[in-house]
Amino acid sequence: MSKTDVTPKQVDPDSEARNSPARNPYPVSRIPASNEERFPDLHPALDPLEAVIEANRCLFCYDAPCTNACPTHIDVPRFIKKIATGNVRGSALTILNSNVLGLSCSRVCPVDVLCEGACVMVRENHKPIEIGRLQRFAMDRFYEDFAKGKPWNDPAPVTHPQKVACIGGGPASLACAAELRRRGFAVTIFDNRPLPGGLNTYGVAEYKLRPADSLKEVEMIRSLGVEFRQAMVGESVSVEEIEDEFALIFIGLGLGTMERLDIPGEELLGVIDALRFIERYKTAPDFEVSGRVVVIGGGNTAIDAANAARRLGADEVHLFYRRTEREMPAFKFEYDHSKVEGVRFHWLAQPAEIVGANSRVTAVRFMDMRLGEPDASGRATVAPVPGSEYDFQCDMAIPAIGQARLTSLLEKTRDISLKRGLVVVDRATGRTTNVRYFAGGDCVNGGREVVDAVADGKRAALAMAAQLTSTGGA
Ligand SMILES: Cc1cc2nc3c(=O)[nH]c(=O)nc-3n(C[C@H](O)[C@H](O)[C@H](O)COP(=O)(O)OP(=O)(O)OC[C@H]3O[C@@H](n4cnc5c(N)ncnc54)[C@H](O)[C@@H]3O)c2cc1C
Ligand code: SF4
Structure with a gap:
């Protein structure tokens, strides 16, 4: 079972020093170093040669669809052209002028449904320009300079x-x-x-x-x-x-905070909601998981928690969702990635109770669900199948049913x-x-x-x- 209890431990606030110009108030040593090994980058950084080659694939469209598809309307062709011509700082400044969180966005944006999804290359059946990774390339250089004392x-x-x-x-x-x-x-x-x-x-x-x-x-x-x-x-x-x-x-x-399931057993040890689980592994050292983990929910947060449980050492991770694969709200690329991580998916199952022994979770009691007619919003309704309850043994249960x-x-x-x-x-x-x-x-x-x-x-x-x-x- 998990080496952890389920009470999130916060990192040292050290709040008085937050605005002290004398030192960086957010020392990275507080963050668990082991996570770099357990969670290597999903999309590794481009090296300078790769970045220039990728930048030169761009057609530098006029009235570019990628710029329109970006909610912050970064001038994508312009920042890519600057990478192609060796002006990497200029590229970062172009990004920052539209989006001050250009670094985090380059890493977390669901680019398939935003800028890269709109790339004209897709229409021509070619791989889209890797806008997110190029943006990261420029922003990483900017922050290297920033760390050396060169401000924006x-x-x-x-x-x-x-x-x-x-x-x-x-x-x-x-x-x-x-x-x-x-x-x-x-x-x-x-x-x-x-x-x-x-x-x-x-x-x-x-x-x-x-x-x-x-x-x-x-x-x-x-x-x-x-x-x-x-x-x-x-x-x-x-x-x-x-x-x-x-x-x-x-x-x-x-x-x-995460919505509660409102079923018996939620207070048992080994039950931790997805947000607390994610926060815990991101900020507490040596957070490990073992045994069999059940995740309840079908959104991106459920997927993130399930993938993390796998990487933190769970032997098996099972995600249960009360509708089917088709209705699951998670992005398709997140779902596909989760299957590669080894998460197993169970459809049409809703938890009725969390079962425990000695104050600790031992199983989740599920009941089968049946899809009904769509409601006014067009979403399929679901109803329990009478007499279909079954216990699914587990060592940890992670509810993830929305904030x-x-x-x-x-x-x-x-x-x-x-x-x-x-x-x-x-x-x-x-x-x-x-x-x-x-x-x-x-x-x-x-x-x-x-x-x-x-x-x-x-x-x-x-x-x-x-x-x-x-x-x-x-
Ligand atoms: C698990 C998870 C994974 C996600 N992954 C992605 C992803 O991969 N890509 C992506 O683009 N988006 C992702 N998102 C969504 C993204 O994180 C949010 O859309 C974004 O952070 C919203 O920003 P915000 O400033 O509105 O709120 P938040 O980021 O939630 O910030 C709100 C802040 O307000 C503080 N606060 C609340 N109440 C008070 C108060 N009374 N007084 C003072 N402070 C208060 C909170 O503590 C928090 O620090 C994810 C979300 C979750 C939950
Ligand atoms: S990665 Fe995000 S911020 Fe950057 S262009 Fe695409 S959608 Fe905009």
């Missing part, structure tokens, strides 16, 4: 009297804060976690993005002059205090409309129903991709800057 930009002078607060320190707020700071606004990010970066630091699969890389981006944004404060807004800092100090507020809270919505803080926040637990915004500006508040990322879209959160944060920053410049605030 020195902090812009503060030219506006009004300050902006960003609540949450994930990709949406990081993008919003960086864009505002570059335009001369003083910005403070409030995040409750020991390390900023949101799910980029704590959630994304290790073979795509390591916490150390997420923190390089945080550090770069800090070097622009963005202030970071560790605080749980609504608890250690009140919404009223933030309203008193800041003219405008961006909400980038993300989503909440809850973080409504509690927002309900306390005046005049901000919510719909099904998500913040309602004007799409073009990110403005909420309260003119002092803007929002973006998962708390608005219900959980999409890092690049969508970056696009939201940037869009809101531009609207906030315009509002502050024209009205001086609300």
Whole structure:
């Protein structure tokens, strides 16, 4: 069985030193080194020769479909051309100008359904240009220079009297804060976690993005002059205090904890939800798993947890989903990859109880499901098959049935409309129903991709800057 208990242990906060310019406040030695071996890069970096060869395959399309397909509209042909001509720093600056999280996006974007999926080469039945890996090539060089003391930009002078607060320190707020700071606004990010970066630091699969890389981006944004404060807004800092100090507020809270299964046995040792499981292996040293693991859910997070369990040493990993392969919400390429990792899939099965002995999980009791007619949204309904219950033995169970919505803080926040637990915004500006508040990322879209959160944060920053410049605030 797993060597671990199921209580997530947080890394040392060391929060006072976070804004000390004297040293890097996010030493990578806190992050388990063993993960580099257990989770080698899914898409290895290109070497300089490979990058130039790949860049030269690009047709440098006018009105390029890849640029249109990228939510942050990076000028892809332009940054690739700069790699082809040896101007790698210029290439990185082109990327950063559109997407301040160009490094993490180069590693985590589902490029098959975004830029690379739109590449004209696909229409000609050729391999698309490897845009993600080329972007990573340019961004890796940029961060090598950054580590040697070569900044992107020195902090812009503060030219506006009004300050902006960003609540949450994930990709949406990081993008919003960086864009505002570059335009001369003083910005403070409030995040409750020991390390900023949101799910980029704590959630994304290790073979795509390591916490150390997420923190390089945080550090770069800090070097622009963005202030970071560790605080749980609504608890250690009140919404009223933030309203008193800041003219405008961006909400980038993300989503909440994993939804509970609400079945007996969830409290047993050896039951750990997918987000806590992923956070644990990414930040705690020597986290190991053995025996047979059951993952419950059919989304990308379930797949990430199942793949990680395999790499952390589980003998067998079984993923159970209550509909079929066809309805599974995970991206197809993630599902295909998981099969290669050795995860076994079971369809039309729903957990009824988690069974244990001596306070520890021993099995999950499933019942068979039957697909019914599609509902109003076109999704197939499912119903249990009476008398079909069976026990599936396991040593660890990982529920992964979606994240809850973080409504509690927002309900306390005046005049901000919510719909099904998500913040309602004007799409073009990110403005909420309260003119002092803007929002973006998962708390608005219900959980999409890092690049969508970056696009939201940037869009809101531009609207906030315009509002502050024209009205001086609300
Ligand atoms: C397991 C997993 C794997 C994923 N893998 C990928 C992937 O491979 N590729 C991809 O593109 N996307 C992936 N995503 C999605 C992506 O991580 C999110 O879309 C993105 O991080 C959303 O950014 P955000 O800023 O909206 O929220 P988050 O990243 O969730 O950041 C929100 C931050 O706000 C903080 N916070 C919350 N409440 C408060 C409060 N009251 N006070 C202060 N701080 C608060 C949170 O702790 C967190 O740090 C994945 C998501 C998950 C769950
Ligand atoms: S940010 Fe993502 S979607 Fe946009 S060009 Fe880069 S890899 Fe493609």
